Amino acid sequence: MTIQKVIIMLALLTLFTTTPKANAVDSPWPEIRKQRINKLLPNALKAAKVDAWLIVCRENNNDPLAEHIGCENAGSPAAYLFYFNKGAFHSVAYSPSSEAKALDELNIHEKVISVPRSVSALKYAAEFIKKQPFERVAINISDLNAQADGLSHSQYKQLANLLGAKQTAKLVSSEEVVYQWLSIKLPAEVEIMKEAAMLSATWQIEAYKTIIPGKTTDADVAKFLKAKMKARGVTDAWAADQNPNVNSGPDRGHSHSTNKVIMPGDVIQIDFGVKLYNRWVSDIQRFAYVLKEGETSAPANIQQYWINARDSGFAAFNAMKPGVRGIDVDQAQTVLMNKYNSEPVPWSTGHPVGYVAHDTGPNLGGSRSAQVRPAAHRKLKEGMVFAFDGFFSWPLNNTEFKTISVEEMAVITKNGAEYLIPPQQNLILVGNN
Structure with missing residues (x-):
């Protein structure tokens, strides 16, 4: 082993013997997550050639990527949409009113829209999508990648019913989005x-x-x-x-x-x-x-x-x-x-x-x-x-x-x-x- 490699090893040993335990509450994940959404996700959407990406979150049986987009604490169903409008990248969360304030305080998304608990957050998202000139909207269904396969069959049926046949035809697998996004660190x-x-x-x-x-x-x-x-x-x-x-x-x-x-x-x-x-x-x-x-x-x-x-x-x-x-x-x-x-x-x-x-x-x-x-x-x-x-x-x-x-x-x-x-x-x- 060269002297240079020994120096690198000693430096890393010093690092992990003096840093806090790795499960401490001061995790760097919240800040890194924001950077990943703002810096890497736009490139992933472009590489996958999609206009928008819709993720549906819920309690107990959540999407595999929930923690990557900030909906790990979802109780009532919520919808998260990442999209381009006139070349600019945007992120919006349609959140039940009981959880919207706490989500907004995390400052992860550009906009958090509070949805009355008696109304479906997915309905809000679907209405927005129908008003946009989107040609390809990615959703989490995949035969090959479990990380891109979080949308349940019942959620898909609900989404298709809300969108209608014309808009549903624009839905594609998010497999390529997830690949392009998660593969880069x-x-x-x-x-x-x-x-x-x-x-x-x-x-x-x-x-x-x-x-x-x-x-x-x-x-x-x-x-x-x-x-x-x-x-x-x-x-x-x-x-x-x-x-x-x-x-x-x-x-x-x-x-x-x-x-x-x-x-x-x-x-x-x-x-x-x-x-x-x-x-x-x-x-x-x-x-x-x-x-x-x-x-x-x-x-x-x-x-x-x-x-x-x-x-x-x-x-x-x-x-x-x-x-x-x-x-x-x-x-x-x-x-x-x-x-x-x-x-x-x-x-x-x-x-x-x-x-x-x-x-x-x-x-x-x-x-x-x-x-x-x-x-x-x-x-x-x-x-x-x-x-x-x-x-x-x-x-x-x-x-x-x-x-x-x-x-x-x-x-x-x-x-x-x-x-x-x-x-x-x-x-x-x-x-x-």
């Missing part, structure tokens, strides 16, 4: 994700130091990491039962940590992520080898497997830049995997990460699969953040395999990709105690 968001990534990586290294070969189980390591999360006040980046995934045995894919005892000669995987401010997540994997009696380094074959995986990850990283398709990033790694004679790996090279571990954006996969996801043909853009793996897989026996999938995080800049934290350069060694 603001610099302030990237900084928070750097902190999340550093926490994940640092705690994994600490966890490896607690292992006593022949005694410690995978589940014990997972419990150590859960305790670190609790003490810090952060939550899980994905399903709690599978975070962290600690595996010292054959490949198990996305899974929970078991009571397998960690033994000398094992290669250990930790797949781990944390969520900061109940909003932004990390997804980092670190790998270790458990030394056998008399060993001071990993055997030559294991060391080579590690180098193969690490370098394959570097190849993917070097291919990541604006304008490159996700499938092309995957192919850059596949070339090295084939060169090194890796066993087949079923997973994509990488995926967007941000508000969830598998976020909206280009899929870095497809070159090793007969079926290519549409998102793999999407192009990378500045501001996108990815978690991506460096792969190498080898057989343990006739039916079981072990895969090194060292996972890093990177943000796309105008000049290429930039690691969020220094990548793992060397296989971690767990010594006999």
